[in-house]
Amino acid sequence: MPPASDERLRLDALMAEVRAAFVRAGIDTPGFDARLLIGGLLDISPTAMITGGDALVPAGDVARVREAVGQRIAGRPVHRILGWREFYGHRFALSPATLEPRPDTEVLVEAAIAEVRNIMAAKAACLIADLGVGTGAICLSVLAEVPGCRCIGVDRSPEAVETARANAEALGLSDRYDVRVGDWFDGIDGLFDLILSNPPYIPSAEIEGLSLDVRKSDPALALDGGGDGLDAYRAIARTSGGRLAPGGALMLEIGQGQEEDVAALFVAEGYGFAAKHADLGGIDRVLVLRKH
Ligand SMILES: C[S@@+](CC[C@H](N)C(=O)[O-])C[C@H]1O[C@@H](n2cnc3c(N)ncnc32)[C@H](O)[C@@H]1O
Structure with a gap:
């Protein structure tokens, strides 16, 4: 049961919640999408996504991630939600x-x-x-x-x-x-x-x-x-x-x-x-x- 929207959450718990939601929704690469979405939205590096599981995510950021999870489950690709994609080491805005x-x-x-x-x-x-x-x-x-x-x-x-x-x-x-x-x-x-x-x-x-x-x-x-x-x-x-x-x-x-x-x-x-x-x-x- 996800905590109330005014609650902070550990990064590893948020990651587990998002991954589980993607598994339930039948998304092909649930762990990959969860890491990309959370890391991209909250500007957390790929390394910190793996090693920083005990970091506390502020309630506002938890709410942003949950809103984005809804979009992903509705069929929007992760990078369309983020509005940018990395290519050859650079960030390119999408439209x-x-x-x-x-x-x-x-x-x-x-x-x-x-x-x-x-x-x-x-x-x-x-x-x-x-x-x-x-x-x-x-x-x-x-x-x-x-x-x-x-x-x-x-x-x-x-x-x-x-x-x-x-x-x-x-x-x-x-x-x-x-x-x-x-x-x-x-x-x-x-x-x-x-x-x-x-x-x-x-x-x-x-x-x-x-x-x-x-x-x-x-x-x-x-x-x-x-x-x-x-x-x-x-x-x-x-x-x-x-x-x-x-x-x-x-x-x-x-x-x-x-x-x-x-x-x-x-x-x-x-x-x-x-x-x-x-x-x-x-x-x-x-x-x-x-x-x-
Ligand atoms: C496959 S996308 C490639 C976009 C980008 N170069 C990339 O690799 O990510 C093809 C691009 O060609 C553009 N395009 C299609 N027909 C065109 C035309 N007749 N003249 C110029 N650009 C065209 C599209 O708007 C689109 O941006």
């Missing part, structure tokens, strides 16, 4: 118009950082395009890691552009980050040393089969890749060729099993396959293409 950046996308960031370091070593400058910025997670993570490079981002959603701009500001990267509303390259001019994109790639008919959490929380514009999932790749393949600086590269996140189809679209536009990178689950997640 209803942005996808929650996923850990798999960090593979694209890793590959991009290596490429940008090489370009910076050769030219002492590097201009990156990020197509479909969402929260800005991809390119802002690269800018944070490599001093001197710059990014122009684009998104069709004005709200996503606002969120990405605010994230750039919060990370102190605004002076190297320019983000606009637009339809892929229609939104931006110029030649780029590196083009990055994690476009929507889920076939329309498969959206219904996604988990309720994803369907309810991630915007359709960020997920729906059209009939075969490849509409965005087609548009980018058609319009990106003239936008690569000599020696430049294009790096794309892809959905499971899309590697050959996506590569073929770009080869038909004069690109050559250069490399691919797998995610932590061993699934090919990133394609690297170059113009010859």
